Each structure stands twice: as C-alpha cells, then as structure tokens.
Amino acid sequence: MKSGSGRFKYTGWLCAVLIIIGLTFSGGCAGKEEVQPVEITVVHGWGGTAQTHKVVREIYQEFSALRPDVILKEQASSDSTIAVEKANDMLAVDRMPDVVSTNGLSYFVQNAVTKGMALDLMPYIEADDELKASIHPSVLESWTTEDGKLYTLPDALEVMGFWYNASFFREAGITDADGNVKLPDTWEEFFGDCERLDAWCEKQSSGMSVFALEDIQVVEDFLLARLAGASPEGLAMASAMPSDFDTPSFKRTLQDAARLYSYSQDVDNIDNARQAFLDGRSVIYFNGVWESDIFRGTGIEGEIGYAAYPTESGASLSYISPSSGYVVYDNPDPGRREASIEFLKYMLSTKVQNRLAIDTGQAPSNPNVDNAMIREDYPLLGNALEVAHGADLQIKSISSVWDAAAVDFLKVELPQACRTEEGRLRLVNGLNGQRGE
Incomplete structure (x- = not known):
C-alpha cells in the first residue's frame, strides 16, 4: 500500500506539471502573432529590354530574396523619363510610391519636397554608420539643404x-x-x-x-x-x-x-x-x-x-557629379519607411555597387568600392574611372x-x-x- 500510494502521488504530480507546461506553451502560442512582411513599391525606369535594365531588375529582385520580411513590388517603365512622370502625376493627387528612382531627373525631388511627401534621410544616415560610410562625400555636399536635410541618394555618379x-x-x-x-x-x-x-x-x-x-x-x-x-x-x-x-x-x-x-x-x-x-x-x-x-x-x-x-x-x-537618385516617401507607416531605408542601404552596399559597375558600367557612388578590382575585371571602365577621378579639377x-x-x-x-x-x-x-x- 505504501509503495502504491507513492506511485499515485508521483503520477499525479507529473500530470500536473505536464498540464501546466502544456497550458504555458498553448498560451504562448496563442499570444504570439505571426509577423507579416512589409510591402513597398519602387517606381523605376529599368523596365526595358537592354541587358543593363535586366541586371538592375535582377538586383532589385535579389533584395526580396535576401529580405523575406519585405515584399518589393516594382512599377517599371522602359525609361526613367516615363517612370518619373508617372510618379510626378501621383504627387498631383497627394500620393507617392514608397521609393522613386529619379535617375537624374531632379525636378521630382523638388516637387516631392514641396508637397511635403519626401522623407528626410539625414536622421537615418546620422544614426547608421554603415549607411553613412557608403555615401560619397560629393552627394552630401551637393544634396544637403541649407537646413541640413537630405532628400535623395543616388546609386551611381555621373x-x-x-x-x-x-x-x-x-x-x-x-x-x-x-x-x-x-x-x-x-x-x-x-x-x-x-x-x-x-x-x-x-x-x-x-x-x-x-x-x-x-x-x-x-x-x-x-x-x-x-x-x-x-x-x-x-x-x-x-x-x-x-x-x-x-x-x-x-x-x-x-x-x-x-x-x-x-x-x-x-x-x-x-x-x-x-x-x-x-x-x-x-x-x-x-x-x-x-x-x-x-x-x-x-x-x-x-x-x-x-x-x-x-x-x-x-x-x-x-x-x-552626383545626380539625383532615390527619393523615399515619408510614409506614416514606420515599417514601410524602415523597409525603404533598408532598400537604399542594400543598393549602396559594396557588393551591389561592385555589380552595378561590372555588369552595367555605372560609376560607383559608394566611395569604398575598390577601383583596382573593377579595373581587373573590367579594364575599359576601370581605366576610365581612374582617369576621371585622377583629374586635377572636378566639376x-x-x-x-x-x-x-x-x-x-x-x-x-x-x-x-x-x-x-x-x-x-x-x-x-x-x-x-x-x-x-
């Protein structure tokens, strides 16, 4: 009897523990919300059939592969003039895509700022050493406003x-x-x-x-x-x-x-x-x-x-010359703002900048890209960049x-x-x- 009573008490104690654990886990699962990916839209003019256009679209798509928490939707046009005109038409009715690639069409930057819809990127740059280091000094010199704000970042230099x-x-x-x-x-x-x-x-x-x-x-x-x-x-x-x-x-x-x-x-x-x-x-x-x-x-x-x-x-x-580049919508949704900034960081990363240079012939905007590496893989571009960057005067x-x-x-x-x-x-x-x- 003594041993049987002990077994009963042990069994009852074990069941109680298992019930508590089960309730704890079930309560935890019930309280845990599934994180939904953030969706952002990028308007750009790389929708043509040229090989360079295909490469840029591949680079955009690879961002989504690397960031499953972000769904990147593209609104592509065959050239930047068309893309920026579409984005500008949206401004007229107080709407703006999350990211617009102006590709040098700077009138959109001013229009988005005037409308109060362009995000000031400077606070994000100052808070992120990695992002700050990837921005060419000439970009900050050219595009920082008198009151210290910055509304565009290019992924290539002219x-x-x-x-x-x-x-x-x-x-x-x-x-x-x-x-x-x-x-x-x-x-x-x-x-x-x-x-x-x-x-x-x-x-x-x-x-x-x-x-x-x-x-x-x-x-x-x-x-x-x-x-x-x-x-x-x-x-x-x-x-x-x-x-x-x-x-x-x-x-x-x-x-x-x-x-x-x-x-x-x-x-x-x-x-x-x-x-x-x-x-x-x-x-x-x-x-x-x-x-x-x-x-x-x-x-x-x-x-x-x-x-x-x-x-x-x-x-x-x-x-x-740093022409105008990406403009980010000052979205009231902080998740979409942050996802857009992450997209800019990705485009300015050394890996992406190297690929833009080697596969599209663009001059890197990130000052940390090694031109010697470009020259080894792509002598025609590397030599041209060396000549231009080595000039005594730059305008x-x-x-x-x-x-x-x-x-x-x-x-x-x-x-x-x-x-x-x-x-x-x-x-x-x-x-x-x-x-x-």
Whole structure:
C-alpha cells in the first residue's frame, strides 16, 4: 500500500506539471502573432529590354530574396523619363510610391519636397554608420539643404571625360617620342589636335570627321568643361548659376563651341553620335564612363581610351557629379519607411555597387568600392574611372549647378547662335534676361 500510494502521488504530480507546461506553451502560442512582411513599391525606369535594365531588375529582385520580411513590388517603365512622370502625376493627387528612382531627373525631388511627401534621410544616415560610410562625400555636399536635410541618394555618379580612338590619333601623328598618344593639356592644344585630325580625316573616307556631335552633347559635356578650364572666373561660373553671363570666359567658351562644330558632322541624336564613333567615322566622342558598357566586346574596344578635359592652365578636368537618385516617401507607416531605408542601404552596399559597375558600367557612388578590382575585371571602365577621378579639377554637371531654364535655353539656342557674333550676344543677353525675371 505504501509503495502504491507513492506511485499515485508521483503520477499525479507529473500530470500536473505536464498540464501546466502544456497550458504555458498553448498560451504562448496563442499570444504570439505571426509577423507579416512589409510591402513597398519602387517606381523605376529599368523596365526595358537592354541587358543593363535586366541586371538592375535582377538586383532589385535579389533584395526580396535576401529580405523575406519585405515584399518589393516594382512599377517599371522602359525609361526613367516615363517612370518619373508617372510618379510626378501621383504627387498631383497627394500620393507617392514608397521609393522613386529619379535617375537624374531632379525636378521630382523638388516637387516631392514641396508637397511635403519626401522623407528626410539625414536622421537615418546620422544614426547608421554603415549607411553613412557608403555615401560619397560629393552627394552630401551637393544634396544637403541649407537646413541640413537630405532628400535623395543616388546609386551611381555621373563621371564624364571624353572617349577617343587612339589608333586614329597615332595615324594622325599625335604622339610622343615613344609613339604613344599625346593627349592635349590645354584647350589650344586640343583645337590644334582637332586641326591635325581634321586634315587626316580628309585623306580618309569622305564620311570621317573629328566629331559627330549631337547638340545636347555640346551643352552637357563640352560647355562647362571649356568654361571651367578657361580661368578662375570661368571655374566660378561653372560651379554655380552665374549672376552675369557677360564675361570674357563665357564669350570665349561660346566661340570655341563654334570651333567645335566646324570639325563635326552633325547628327540628330546621341545614338547616331555613338554609332559614328563605333563605326570609326568619328575620332572623339563626348560622353560618360557608362558608355563602356556599350563599347565592351566591340571591335574598337582595344583601340579606344578615355581622357580628362584640358584647361588653359594645363590642369586636367573631369565631371564627378552626383545626380539625383532615390527619393523615399515619408510614409506614416514606420515599417514601410524602415523597409525603404533598408532598400537604399542594400543598393549602396559594396557588393551591389561592385555589380552595378561590372555588369552595367555605372560609376560607383559608394566611395569604398575598390577601383583596382573593377579595373581587373573590367579594364575599359576601370581605366576610365581612374582617369576621371585622377583629374586635377572636378566639376559637376550643368544640370546640377545651373537653372533648368538656362540649360533648356542653351540646348535650343546655342547650336546655331554660337556661330556668329550677333548670335553669341543674343545668347548672353537671353541668359542675363532670365536672371532678371
């Protein structure tokens, strides 16, 4: 009896413990809510069929794979102009996607800020050392407002010098004592080389010229490089919207724009300008380092090089410009805000930045990306980046420092007006007239 009673007490005690444990676990399970993934929408212009577009979409999709707690929905257009216009239309009815990739179309940044819908990214940057370290200093310098706010982060920089066909330079005799291409140090040397190349082109096929210029190239590539390289006065004018365009440096720049056209076969779009260079019908091609993605694997890849612009002083000059990038909606839902910030961190991470460079030819925005690694995997881009980043002077693109109205005016008027004294005077007065309005 004694032993039986003990067994009964032990069994009863064990059952009680099991019941308590069961109730504890069942209560815990009942109180535990299943975490739902956060959904964010990204509007972008990488919806085309080009390989670079496919790569960027793959990168976006990999974010979702890495972050199962975030569902990334894409609203893709075939180019950024269409995508940003759609996002801008949403602003008009007080709506905004979680993230908009402006890809240099900065008007959306200002519109979103004016509407009070753009998220100030600075508090997140200051609170996150990893994010802060992934942002190029020029981005903070260019896009931080006077009251210390930041509303956009690009995942690539605009890096620009000019492309040239080294074989043609050598055949025209523009070499040093060792037979290597001798690039110009000054603008007078540059135009002297143009004269020699023009004479050489005339001896070749009738379809060859030094340049195949599309008008926007002259405004967006040549104009500020020539102005900044003219004098300290010109550098100041190229660094911010001028208060007065009636200066010797600007007038000389307009005269040299006309000289540039005299060595060119005019084309009606950038695709034709690029094709002329690819086909060997032009010697020099103004555009950014991203063109390396198109030149890679072509017949001229081994014959082309990248150069910084000359200046009157002999210093080298390039464009290193942070255009507008991603804009985040100041969503009242903190979970969606945080998920959007995590997406930006992902796009600026060293791994993604390396892939953007190697697979799309874009210049990394993250200053920690090793250019030596890029040069090893992708010599054409790596060498171009090294040339541009190694320039003595670095300026920003015209759309980053001058008013949009002035840039648009030049794109329309400069191609013809720069060729005569009367036309150049009209340009100067027109630009100054805009400042007075």
